[in-house]
């Protein structure tokens with residue numbers, strides 16, 4: 255096919271009238287389970303002897319322990335209702351703070367909360383306990399509804 259005919263054919267295939275359209279996204283409820291996971295805590299000193307020096311005065315982890323939220327990145331779409339289930343399997347308490355949502359996560363508990371993804375953006379959530387910062391955090395990524403095809 256010569257280049258002019260090929261270009262004409264491609265343009266015809268991609269015109270607005272005949273191009274396939276994606277259905278508009280319909281917001282939905284999404285169930286998300288987030289677990290508080292200890293990564294480097296004092297109790298692990300028996301497994302990792304180097305932690306004794308890390309937690310000692312002047313050590314790189316003095317005054318804190320390393321925990322994570324798993325998953326630490328959650329992706330949803332504008333308008334979604336996010337039904338959060340927090341699992342905290344260990345005996346230390348945590349918190350989950352996402353904007354105006356602040357949830358206490360007692361030790362060895364399952365806690366539920368709901369968050370509405372009102373606007374697209376990237377929102378940081380943290381455990382606000384000083385000994386768990388700066389490591390215990392994550393992000394809620396809210397995609398614009400217009401950028402997502404309905405599933």
Ligand SMILES: [Cu+2]
Pocket residue numbers: 321347348349381382383386390
């Ligand atoms: Cu914490």
